[in-house]
Amino acid sequence: MIYHLRHFFSVIIFNFLLMAIGHAQPEGLKLHFSVAMDDPAAQLFQVQMVCEGLDTGYTDLKIPVWMPGYYQVLNYPEKIQNFRVMEDNGQAIRWEKANRVTWRVYHGVETSLTVAYEVLADRPFVATNFLSEERAYLAPGGIFMHLAGKIDQPATITIIPNRDGEAVATGLETVDNNPLHFYAPDFDVLYDSPLLVGPLDTLPSFEVRGVPHRFVGYQLGDFDHQTFMDDLKQVVEAAVDMIGDIPFEAYTFIGIGPGAGGIEHLNSTMVSFSGSERLNTFEGRKGVLSFLGHEYFHHYNAKRIRPIELGPFDYDHGSRTNMLWVAEGITAYYDELLLRRAGLVAGEDIIKTFERTIRSVESSPGSRFQSVTQASFDTWSDGPFGRKNDELNKTVSYYEKGPILGLLLDLKIRQETSNKRSLDDVMRSLYFDIYKKEGRGYTEEEFRAICEKTAGVPLHEFFSYVYSVQPIDYAKYLGYAGLKIDLEPRIQPGAYLGIRVAEKEGKLIINQVEWNSPAWYEGLRRDQEIIGINGQPASAALLEEQLMNSSPGEILRFEMKLADGSTRMVPLLLEEKKEISFAIERVISPSAQQQAILDGWLGTNH
Ligand SMILES: [Zn+2]
Incomplete structure (x- = not known):
């Protein structure tokens, strides 16, 4: 049966100040926001912030530079426009920018004031503000200013849609069941609760x-x-x-x-x-x-089971941590397993998924350069999905190596405990013993201690895979579950050069150069243009044909176009093309413990 439900809500817009008074709040400071969006063509949200009960003197208002969960500095402060402040009588109040993220308002003896500003909402993305004729998306870190040092302050919010009948979807609780009025107990909750309107x-x-x-x-x-x-x-x-x-x-x-x-x-x-x-x-x-399972599992692992650096957050600068290989990588490990545990995929599918992930990580030179903890810490400069240019060869993805480490850790714990405990026990311990009992995130030392306590043995080798680029002994760990992996390099037909190319607007451009390859040593780099191959006009098809029909030891001659427009001939000595399949298979006669671990990991009937 096909469903297509479109729900329109008719709502009456109450005066938001009356609503705020209706909600219990502590005495003293009160903050009320309203967000209007009546000119979608300009892609501007009109924000009004009413502050009551301020201390006399001046007040610093701040906007974050990032959204927790997306580990990149965003240009929220630069999207704020037309900032102004008024007293109750409408008189304008002096203010100045104190730094990139801070607006200092000089209100003297006045303790109530209204701040108004506009927010440019021009990028449709989960971490940025967007406004069009059809819908509005509010990334709260880029909309709502907080008072410096007062993240714990509650606030009420009124959304004024562009058209009657539009609904708001958000994790915030409503005030008095009014679907356009919301309450945030503090700014951590507010900044964690985007709003979709339409x-x-x-x-x-x-x-x-x-x-x-x-x-x-x-x-x-x-x-x-x-x-x-x-x-x-x-x-x-x-x-x-x-x-x-x-x-x-x-x-x-x-x-x-x-x-x-x-x-x-x-x-x-x-x-x-x-x-x-x-x-x-x-x-x-x-x-x-699996994508939705990943995001859902994050409400445990990342939001509550969290590295101690990830909450309370540093909204001014971003919060760096070594532990995204757990917050992201182990979540990626479970998003695969959850589909299996839900009975939606076969055990063999899971094995094939890890085979592909291992092949991808082991084929990327970055896994020889960077540990997952470094990748996690450096994600603020490298980007959440690794570097984009030639440095691509020097970065490892914790989204890929993280789930592999999750697999190794899970199998190791099962091995050491005769399958009585698993990575699930580690996650439960982090959740109940640290998040629930202590109300905080875990430290790196606590994470390791809980893993070792669960396994009942020290995990020196496993953590060397976490903190260094030491080659992983896949055969040993997969062997715990009666699995074997083909690690034999096999010579492939043709010859090896080590580049990937793409045709762009009639030009043959280098996409990627593998580190340690013949192309790398001759100075070929990403974004360079190849104009000729062995005297013929360059094309992707010609390059593929030449490599397939060449033998190791033969010379390929590239004519390269340099940045200054001149050309250069580059001879390239081709090498043997070897590949490892990383194919994972079950051993023919597993021991009772191997079978128990495989069943424990993948469930029975796999
Ligand atoms: Zn994630």
């Missing part, structure tokens, strides 16, 4: 352990909504069954429209989503379900 679609919701899980979004698309949500429910149940606790009263998946990426929040996730008939087949749904 004519929103709703998919059939479900409950897990009595807790409602909803899916709301902009143009979710025509497909079999019920089957999709039935599958998603199984993924959510698998995650909940593993930890055994649901730390919120409701959860919302919020689809913000087409695009790429998602960001996790405490009781919601914002995801790029555009459904279509391709979701009517399981193969079409699989990647989306």
Whole structure:
């Protein structure tokens, strides 16, 4: 059955000040925001911030430079325009910029004032503000100013949609059930709660352990909504069954429209989503379900089970941590396993997935240069998905090596405990013993101590894989589960040069140069243009043909076009082309313990 539900809500806009008074707040300082969006063509949000109960003198108002979950400095402060401040009587008040993120307002004896500014909302992405005729997306870190040093301050928010009947989807709680009025107990919660405004679609919701899980979004698309949500429910149940606790009263998946990426929040996730008939087949749904499972699992691992550096956050500068290989990498490990535990994929699919991931990491030179802890710490400069230029060869992705480390750790714990304990126990211990009991994040030392306590043995070798680029002994770890891996380099037909190319506007451009390859040593680099190969006009097809029909020891001659327009002949001595398949298979006669570990890891009937 195909569902397409489009829900329009009729709402009456109350005066937000009256609403704020209706909500219990501590005496003293009060903050109320309203956000209007009445000129979508200009892509500007009009923000009004009413402050009451200020100390006399001056007040510093600040805006963050990043959104937790997206480890990049964003230009939120630069998007603020037309900042002004008024007393109650409408008189303008003097202010000045104190630094990039701080506006200093000199209000003297006045303790109430109204701040107004506009926010340019011109990028449709899960971490940035966007406004169009059809929808509005509010990345709260880029919208709502806080008072310096007062992140704990509550605030109320009124959203004024451009058109009557538009709905708001957010993780914030409403005030007096009014769907346009919201309450944030502090700015950590507010900055963790983006808002999507528009004519929103709703998919059939479900409950897990009595807790409602909803899916709301902009143009979710025509497909079999019920089957999709039935599958998603199984993924959510698998995650909940593993930890055994649901730390919120409701959860919302919020689809913000087409695009790429998602960001996790405490009781919601914002995801790029555009459904279509391709979701009517399981193969079409699989990647989306694992993506949604990833974001959902983050409400445990990243938001609550979190590196101690990731909350309280440094909104001024960003929060660096070595532990994104756990927050992201182990989440990526589980997003694969959750589909298996939900009974949606076969055990063999999981084995093949890890085979591909191992091949990808081991084939990337960056895994010989950078540890996952370095990659985590440096993500602020490298970007969450690694460097983009030639430095690509020197970075490893914690989204790829992280799940491999999750697999090794899981199998090692199962091996040392005769499959009585697993990585699941580590995650539960981090959740209950540190997050629930202590209300904080874990330190690197605590993470290791909990892993070693769960395994019952020191884990020197495992952590050397975490903190260094030491080659991984795959055969040993996979052997614990009765799996073997083919690590034999095999000579392939043709010859090896070590570049990838792409044709762009009739030019043959180098996309990537592998470190330590013949091309690398002759100085070929990304973005250079090849104009000739062995005296013929260069093309991707010609290069492929030449490499396939050449033998190691032969010379290929490139004519390169240099930046100054001149040309240069580059002789390239071709080498043997060797590849390792990293194919993973089950051993023919596993021991009882190997079988138990494989069954424990993949479930029975795999
Ligand atoms: Zn993630």
